Amino acid sequence: xxxxxxxxxxxxxxxxxxxxxxREPNPFAPSLPKLTDEEEAKLDEIVNRFIFYDIGQLKGxxxxxxxxxxxxLGPEATFALIRGMYRAAHMESSCPAVVIAKKLDSILRSTTxxxxxxxxxxxxxxxxxxxxxxxxxxxxxVTCQLRQTYLIRQKTYLEARLARTPPQQLSxxxxxxxxxxxxxxxxxxxxxxxxxxxxxxxxGALADAAASFETDIRDMGRxxxxxxxxxxxxxxxxxxxxxxxxxxxxxAAKVAGDKGLPYVVELIRxxxxxxxxxxxxxxxxxxxxxxxxxxxxxxxxxxxNVQRAVQLWTTWWQQQKRR
Numbered sequence: 001x002x003x004x005x006x007x008x009x010x011x012x013x014x015x016x017x018x019x020x021x022x023r024e025p026n027p028f029a030p031s032l033p034k035l036t037d038e039e040e041a042k043l044d045e046i047v048n049r050f051i052f053y054d055i056g057q058l059k060g061x062x063x064x065x066x067x068x069x070x071x072x073l074g075p076e077a078t079f080a081l082i083r084g085m086y087r088a089a090h091m092e093s094s095c096p097a098v099v100i101a102k103k104l105d106s107i108l109r110s111t112t113x114x115x116x117x118x119x120x121x122x123x124x125x126x127x128x129x130x131x132x133x134x135x136x137x138x139x140x141x142v143t144c145q146l147r148q149t150y151l152i153r154q155k156t157y158l159e160a161r162l163a164r165t166p167p168q169q170l171s172x173x174x175x176x177x178x179x180x181x182x183x184x185x186x187x188x189x190x191x192x193x194x195x196x197x198x199x200x201x202x203x204g205a206l207a208d209a210a211a212s213f214e215t216d217i218r219d220m221g222r223x224x225x226x227x228x229x230x231x232x233x234x235x236x237x238x239x240x241x242x243x244x245x246x247x248x249x250x251x252a253a254k255v256a257g258d259k260g261l262p263y264v265v266e267l268i269r270x271x272x273x274x275x276x277x278x279x280x281x282x283x284x285x286x287x288x289x290x291x292x293x294x295x296x297x298x299x300x301x302x303x304x305n306v307q308r309a310v311q312l313w314t315t316w317w318q319q320q321k322r323r
Contacts, residue, residue, distance in 0.1 A: 023035075023213035023214070025214070028115065028116070028119045029078070029113050029115050029116035029119055030113060030115060030116075030183070031075070031111060031112065031113035031116055032075060032076055032078060032079075032113070032116065033076055033213040035076065040079065040080060043073070043076075043077045043079075043080035044080050044083060044084070046066075046069045046070055046073060046077070046080070047070065047073075047077070047080050047081060047083070047084035047100070048084070048087075049066040049069065049070075050066050050067065050069070050070035050084075050096070050099075050100075051084065051087065051088055051091075051096045051100075052066070053066040053067055053070075054095045054096045054099060055091070055095070055096060070103075073103065075107050075111065078104070078107055078116065078120070081100055081103060081104050081107075082104070082120060082123050082124055084096075084100050085097065085100050085101060085104060085124060085125065085137070085140075086125065086126070086127075086128070088100055088133070089125055089128055089131045089132075089133045089136075089137060090128075090131065091132075092132060097132075097133040097136055098133075098136060101133075101136045101137075101139070101140055104120070104124070104140055105139075105140060105143055108120055108140070108143050108144055108147060109143060109147060111147070112151060112177075112180035112181065114148055114151050114152065114155075117144045117147050117148045117151070118144070118148065120140070120144050121141050121144035121145060121148070124137055124140045124141055124144070125137035125140075125141070154177070155181050158174070158177050158178065158181055159181075161174065162174075162178055162182075167189050167190050167192070167193035168193060170190070170193070172194065172197050172199065172201045172202050172205075173201065175190045175191075175193055175194045175197070175205070176194070176201065176205045178190040179191060179194070179205060179209070185216075187217065188217075188220065191205075191206075191209055191217070191220060191221065191224065192220075192224070194206060194224070195224030195225075195227060195228060198228075198231075198232075202228070203225075203228065203248070206221055206224050206225045206228055207221075207225060207245050207247050207248050208221070209221025209224070209225075210222040210224075210225045210247045210251070211245070211246075211247045222247070222251070225247065225248075225251045226251050226254060226255060228251075229251055229252055229254075229255040230255055230258070230259075234259070234261050237252050237255055237256055237259075237261060237263075238252075238256070238261070238263050238266060240252040241253060241256065241263060241266045241267070241270060242266070246273075246275035246277065246278050247277075249270060249273065249275070249278045249281075250275070250277045250278045250281045251281070253267060253270055253278065253281040253282045253284075253285050254281045254284070254285065256285050257281070257284055257285025257286070257287075257288040257289065258285075258288075260288065260289065262289065264286065264289060264317050265317070267282045267285050267286050267289070268282070268286065268310060268313045268314055268317060269282075269310075270282035271283055271286070271297065271306070271309055271310050271313055272306055272307060272309075272310040276299060276300065279297060279299075279306065280299055283296065283297065283309070286313060290316065293316060295309050295312035295313050295316060296308070296309035296312070297309040
C-alpha cells in the first residue's frame with residue numbers, strides 16, 4: 001500500500017471533472033467513494049500542477065487554473081493529497097508542502113471516518129526519515145491521532161445513547177452523529193427523523209445525504225430535502241436559490257417551480273449554473289411558470305448553448321413584463 005501511495009504520476013492535462021454518484025465506499029476509508037485508477041491519476045495531476053504553480057514553473061492563466069483546480073478539491077482527493085505531500089516533502093521549497101498539509105489538515109480534522117484517519121496516520125510521509133518538512137508531517141500525524149482518540153470516545157458514548165433512545169427523542173446534533181457512525185441501512189431511521197426537523201443544521205445534513213455517492217442514501221436524502229423545502233416559507237426558498245451547495249440550489253429551484261413561486265429572475269440565473277442538475281431544475285421550473293415554454297438548455301449542452309438559453313429566457317421575461 002505504501003508503494004501505491006508514493007507512486008509518481010506522469011503530469012498531463014486534466015480533461016474532465018470526477019462524478020461521485022453511484023459509488024461503492026472505499027475499502028480503506030468508508031466515508032470516501034471508491035475511485036478508479038484513472039480518476040486517482042486525474043487527482044494526482046491536479047495536485048502535481050498545483051505544485052508546479054506554487055514553485056513558479058506554471059504561470060499565467062494555466063497557473064491560475066491549476067490553483068483553482070487545487071482549491072476545489074474535496075475529501076475524495078485525500079489519497080492524492082497524501083501522495084502529493086510525499087512529493088512536496090522532498091522539495092526544498094516550503095510552500096507546496098505547507099499548503100497541501102493545510103488542506104489535508106482541514107479534511108482530517110472534520111472527518112468522522114476512523115479508518116481514514118488510521119490510513120492517513122500510517123501513510124503521510126511514509127518512508128521519509130529526513131526532510132525540510134518533518135515538522136509538518138509530524139503535525140499531520142498528531143492531528144490524525146488526536147482526532148481518532150476523540151471519535152472513538154464519542155462513538156462509545158453515542159452507541160450507549162442510541163441503544164436506549166429512539167430517534168424521535170434525539171437532538172439534531174445526535175441524529176447527525178448517528179448518521180456519521182452508523183452504517184448501511186442502520187442510518188435510515190435517523191435520516192428519516194432528520195427530515196422532519198427544521199433549521200440550518202438539519203438542512204446541511206440532508207444536503208450531505210442528497211449529495212451522497214451511495215445511491216440509496218442519496219435518493220432518500222433528495223426526497224427528504226424536497227419535503228424540507230415544501231414546508232418552508234417562499235422567502236426562505238428564494239434565499240436558498242443562491243446557496244453555495246448545488247443540491248440545495250437544485251431542490252430550491254424544483255420546489256419553487258412546483259409551488260409556482262414567481263422567482264423568474266433568480267431561476268433564469270440558475271439556468272446558467274455550472275451544475276447540470278441545477279440548470280435542469282431551473283429550466284423545469286421556468287417551463288412550469290411560463291405555461292410550457294422551453295428555451296433550454298438541453299442536458300449536457302455546451303457552454304455557448306447554455307448562455308444562449310439564458311438569453312432566450314431573459315428575452316421572454318422582458319416581453320412578459322411589457323404586457
